[in-house]
Amino acid sequence: MNKTFPAIDKASGPTTAIDDLSFEVDGHVFVSVVGPSGCGKSTLLNIVSGIDVPSSGSVTVAEGDRPARLGYVFQDPRLLPWRTVMQNMLYVLEGTGPEARELARRYLELVGLEDAGDRFPAQLSGGMQQRVGIARAFSVEPDLLLMDEPFSHLDAITARGLREQLQEIWVRTKKTVLFVTHDVMEAVQLSDRIIVLATGGRLYDDITIDLPRPRRASDTAVATAQAQVLQRFESMQEEVERTRGNARVSATG
CATH class of the missing domain: 3.40.50.300 (P-loop containing nucleotide triphosphate hydrolases)
Incomplete structure (x- = not known):
């Protein structure tokens, strides 16, 4: 592959990544x-x-x-600031029913944030936000x-x-x-x-x-x-x- x-201009050539x-x-x-x-x-x-x-x-x-x-964890958490932690989890799970909530809760528990579901991203430290990002990526149960x-x-x-x-x-x-x-x-x-x-x-x-x-x-x-x-x-x-x-x-x- x-x-x-x-090239970005005439003076430079193409870049091989x-x-x-x-x-x-x-x-x-x-x-x-x-x-x-x-x-x-x-x-x-x-x-x-x-x-x-x-x-x-x-x-x-x-x-x-x-x-x-596929699941993706970025360099920054990329949480939706107007949604709570639980709402951010449910957004990628494309559902709000009991099964989706239980799956979200289970992965939040794995990162030690089972009690943070009602908080907004601004109420979390940078490390906690990234833990939500990790839980979110695992929750879609990616291949x-x-x-x-x-x-x-x-x-x-x-x-x-x-x-x-x-x-x-x-x-x-x-x-x-x-x-x-x-x-x-x-x-x-x-x-x-x-x-x-x-x-x-x-x-x-x-x-x-x-x-x-x-x-x-x-x-x-x-x-x-x-x-x-x-x-x-x-x-x-x-x-x-x-x-x-x-x-x-x-x-x-």
Whole structure:
């Protein structure tokens, strides 16, 4: 699959966001996509979700004979400010009956907000709003859950708590997750598998994380795996810098 954006002016050429990228994701697996800024991570999610289309190639998201149901957690909660927490949940469930309310309540309970249904978003902290966003995405019971750096706007302590909470929910539900992050440490703690993208949207590495759950950032095995993955990530960045340096030498030589 490839994705190229046209030039924004006559002085610049087209921008390649994704370059010959190909991989498969098995069901009930937590997969993270990491890479430097501008490597096409969010573009990939937009294409998988149908928000954008590839320039060439295709993405298939299938669940038997029916279209796959997708959930999406964004970098910000994107709650409707004029609706209560429960109303925001019911909005995506497309129903207000007892079954929809029970489903919404169950997922709010999983994120510790079972008593917040009557509150409006403005009455919640940023972390609580994002927990509602996570509960909302899980409540549609998606075949594939897309998460685009959902903790990037939160402070470190809140983000750590939400990572542990997300992991607990995933262990219970075993949803298929495609999780974009720039944080290698976060990816190791959460994932069964890590897709590493290089600048230009190329696949650089595909790493399996075979550690028992639940995982805590303080666990020795997690810390060891984080150090190993970080070393591979840094090697990629060094390789990219060498390639850029060689290109500059060739251009001026």
